[in-house]
Amino acid sequence: MSAEEFVEYEEGLDWLHGLLRFGARPGLERMNWVLEEFNHPERRLAFIHVAGTNGKGSTCAFLTQMLMEANYSVGTFTSPYMVDFRERIRYNGSMISQEDLLTLMNEVKVLVDRCEKETSFGSLTEFEVITIIAILYFARVVRPAVVVWETGLGGRLDSTNVVSPIVSVITNVGMDHTQVLGNSLEEIAREKAGIIKPGVPVVTGERRPEVLAVLQDKAKQTRSTLYQIGNHFDAQQVAEQLGEQQLRYKSIHRREPSSYRLTMNGMHQTDNAAVALMTIDVLRNYFSYLLEEEEIVRGLQQTRWPGRLEIVSPRPMVVLDGAHNQEGIAALTGSLKQLLPAGTRLHLLFAGLGDKPLTGMAKALDPLKDQIEALHVTSFDFPRAADAQTLYEAFRTGGWEDEYLDTVPDWRAFLLSWMQEKQSAKADDWLVICGSLYFIAQVRAFFPTTVEEAGE
Template sequence: MDGDSMFVRDYQAALDFIHGRTKFKKKPTLTTMKLLMERLGDPQEQLKVIHVTGTNGKGSTTAFIRELLLAHGFEVGTFTSPFIVKFNERIALNGQMINDETLVTLVNQVGPVVAELDAELGEQGPTEFEIITALMFTYFGQIKPDYVVVEVGLGGLLDSTNIIQQPLVSVITTVGYDHAQILGSTLPEIAQQKAGIIKASCPLVLGKVSPEVAQVIKAVAREKKAPYYQLGQAFKNQATGLKDGQESFIYSDDSFHKLALASGLLGAYQVDNATCALKAVSLVAQAENFQLQTKLVKLALAQTAWPARMEKIFTQPLVFLDGAHNLAAFEELATMIKSHFNANHVFLILGILADKEPEKMLTMMAKLPNVQLILTDFDAYRQVADPQKLATKLPQAQAISPWKIAFKTVVTELLADESDVIIFAGSLYFVSEVRAFFKEEMDE
């Protein structure tokens, strides 16, 4: 491509092009995505993919899978969302995000095809997420890593990542309420969407779900003749509590008997994510004829890190960031506070998006006797739940905005003891803003 006909000239222009698109179609379909990939030469068909969906736990499960494969000497691509600090994190190789020049090159390859489709399809032209997915498949199609772990953007069935025909294994981590306005309002409806990633004869790993959800997913697996492995049945785990600051657990399946492991990510639910990841990778190992080594499995799970998942950013005072952003994740956070911080006073600083049932989430947290709720706001492209309005409905919550003032108030006026804990949560967008700010402060 010569200098005069470049679609974008620099990194900022590449980002502007991507973010300038509509986020989602009114009616999701895969038609545009199929056309887009076809014109780009269908690079996704050359890749060995592990496809991951679920209401919560997708990102952490992807991180565990990545570490397990890396530990066994493979090159691993990952596709995740949302990013925490920088857009490029969404497309990463061996845990390192792509650089700015690579993104510019990719947009210069994909952009002109998008422009062609815009001209032909008008409003049905590719959306932001379809374009990002196409950039990712194009990139991995060129560098051909051994495996690519692809996280679904939304749902499964009509998600733009779902043009993958033959993944090595599909993983459904959890099924709960999130994005109800797009995916349906009952759990079986949401499960039906997630089950859309199940492909003919491709093994499926299913995490902890309710019986009604399992029934829906099992029916789809049976219909597609997909081997079906459900946590608690085909493979099992048993949490054995905190050891040396890690979640320890015992894993068993048909190839490992009572294997003692530990997760580098905190929270009982991370034990389930690590367990599903290990089962998925053991199925990959079977299909690809390589042996999993116990020593490497232990090492990989113990060293897995994922930004903003009960991530400790300060020890004095003890400050964590957690991406809990819907009811199911808040239930996990509440369980985590009960099991790990029952003897501590916890200040929960929350910034929540308005479309996430904030009142239900807060009512649940307000029941914890050792938790003090501080409601705040942050910069978001979507509407943030009004902290003042929420605080009037909950007598035990106080509203302090903006969040930097909320943090300062907690540290200077409210902290009473060295054992007090501060947790930022409520939205991944919120905690990514907090994280970026603190990282910058520390670097100066």
């Protein structure tokens, strides 16, 4: 064993997190150099590559569960994580083991050091290293039949964009990460369209003509078939209550519409499920994937994705949602309008990152003004987190009066007192916690483990 090898898992993790100082550095030259040294293990895997501003994680979860129900072995790569870093790399729903992750970190570290010394590319970033580790784990250790592969940021220059998928998926395009991806929907769409590869079919849940024009243009250049929601496939929500919804799905690949039940709420999940279903239709029709209708039904019904309108306490009612940009908050607002029982007093606990459109997010909550009792803004332990005063000002600029707003110096103390105070409260008090996935991850760890995860 080399003197520099990590012996403990935590040592390796500290090294990996230490690479965060290199930030996000778009470009594929470091990835390609390392993969070349490893003799391109990614070429031995079948990928479904998923990009999009919102809904990537949920779409990946739907795809993974449906394929697993049909007895396909599935690798899944997603970000960020909620509680444990290893959630990002899963095989058949189970996280990569600490032992496998440690072995691969030691192996990759050698090449990270070499890349820094031997090339002009500099050091790999944390996300690039975890992407390489995921490829090695899937190609060498577990060898799944298919990998559901989520982009980190954008598409064209994202470190996941070193694979040739069998299907590309672009859930939607929104105004997020504008400092990296561009200041208009069209510019951001061009970055997302970078995952479209020659001859590879593309499925999108995007409906806006100006965005579709960009995706169509790219698909035409690469001679890829583009399947669009509202045109080649669609889904309508038929009924919804807290904890479930029914939808009807139709596609050009099916003679009759089909009915499905989801345990995830929101019209945006109806669209995400439709995108996942169309991707399955493409796999069945063009790649001979075998999924029976009852396996698809079970897969959709059993899909859970933490931090998306997730109830972590039924009494008092506490709901977590990872909405972290303007479109996400608008989707959350629409869902709450539909789901809140009459007479509910709604309280929001909000924390967000300083580089997000905070005033726009505040404005997106406006349709809930009649139901919101109080907006509690707070900060949390994360490098890019906005402080509570910044959030307070953003909400004021976004049209919220002082009487709605209050700053919370310590969100944990706030939650403790809320849980104790409201334990015996009637069901008309709801606390919804939102604003950042990173914040939601920390809040989630505050609550007892949910039943679904008890076995992990």
